Amino acid sequence: MNDASPPTQADPGPPDLDAPDAGRPHLGALLAAVERTNELLQRVLAEVATTPSTHAIFADAGYVYAAAGRLVAGTEDRRTFALDAEGFIDAFIDKARAIFPDSRLLRVYWYDGARRRIHTAEQQRIAELPDVKVRLGNLNANNQQKGVDSLIRGDLESLARHRAIGDAVLIGGDEDLVSAVEAAQGYGARVHLWGIDAVEGRNQAEPLLWEVDSQRTFDLDFCRPYVTRRTEGYEPYGEAGAGGPAPGRDEVRFVGAQVAAQWLAARGRDSLAELLPGRPYLPGPVDQELLFEAEALLRLSLRAHADLRRALRDGFWEHLQAQY
The missing domain is CATH 3.40.50.1010 (5'-nuclease)
Structure with a gap:
């Protein structure tokens, strides 16, 4: 039998850290990377501070x-x-x-x-x-x-x-x-x-x-x-102390058209299409909004005058129908 052992390689000794092929980054490159990182951190901290x-x-x-x-x-x-x-x-x-x-x-x-x-x-x-x-x-x-x-x-x-x-x-x-x-x-x-x-x-x-x-x-x-x-400055028609004559139906119809123009601008034509099938009736919230906006423009109350409220609704509807 051949008892000869395979030849052993010589101990290479400690690695040369300065050698470019030593398997590790050069110490100088590591230091440069650290310096760049510190510079970036300082920039970020300065930006946060300001x-x-x-x-x-x-x-x-x-x-x-x-x-x-x-x-x-x-x-x-x-x-x-x-x-x-x-x-x-x-x-x-x-x-x-x-x-x-x-x-x-x-x-x-x-x-x-x-x-x-x-x-x-x-x-x-x-x-x-x-x-x-x-x-x-x-x-x-x-x-x-x-x-x-x-x-x-x-x-x-x-x-x-x-x-x-x-x-x-x-x-x-x-x-x-x-x-x-x-x-x-x-x-x-x-x-x-x-x-x-x-x-x-x-x-x-x-x-x-x-x-x-x-x-x-x-x-x-x-x-x-x-x-x-809102009631400040409103004058109720037909009551003691009312200032000036009540407006005519044409004036109230015109105000109704004004409110209709504002309503249409705020809500758009889709809302108008939903509203038209119910004419001449207005949903409660729309009718209330119409009345309050009209009274604000007139600076007078329409609560006691059903005929003027009808004129107001007529003016409102006439404007909307003209835009459809």
Whole structure:
């Protein structure tokens, strides 16, 4: 048998670290990579340090109307008072600017309800304001908002998740908003609850008050410039003290056509097609809107004069039919 062992290779010894084929990156290349990484990190940190923080305002219009109407006009019925939404929004923006001086405004989200989510003329005007986005929930037969809370939660959570805002101003009072607050806080945003003084008791849910990071309420003096009773300046026809003669049927028909033009511009031809088959009858909400808008233009009440109300509807229908 051949007992000879296979020849052994000589020990190569420790690797030469300076050799380019040693199987490891050259030490000089490693140092250069580290320096480049540090330079990139310094640039990122410098950019973050100079980027201003951002805040947004989330306003539940239903709460603003109800709370401000009750405080200033003594009623929550929107039909009986006018609210200067543009003035209110500007006041909220100014207040936020004072509270967050080192932060920039992303935008104001104005949440309201509308039938079939079609903007009213007033909501269209608000949507045209700079830095304002109108978001619409639905409005049921009892004029109650539906879906607004879920819209607030979706926007608030999304902006917080993407680090688009650091502070969120929430103007509302519904307990259903607690989940929106929790979601935003889970992503690191601070949520500040703003409200309007209640005539008695509270108009914001206690669980909501417990959950937010800070609270602030606005008093009567703050709200008074932005709320006006619609009945101020109206003269009821046929009653003592009425100023001037009642307008004629032609004048009222013309006002009806004016309101119809505004209605059509706000809702579009699809809504007109739905309305026409019911002529000469108007759905209750449309009829009420027509009456309130006409009284605002005339600065007089039509409640006691059925003949003028008929002329008003005639003018409304005549304009719509001419556009179909």
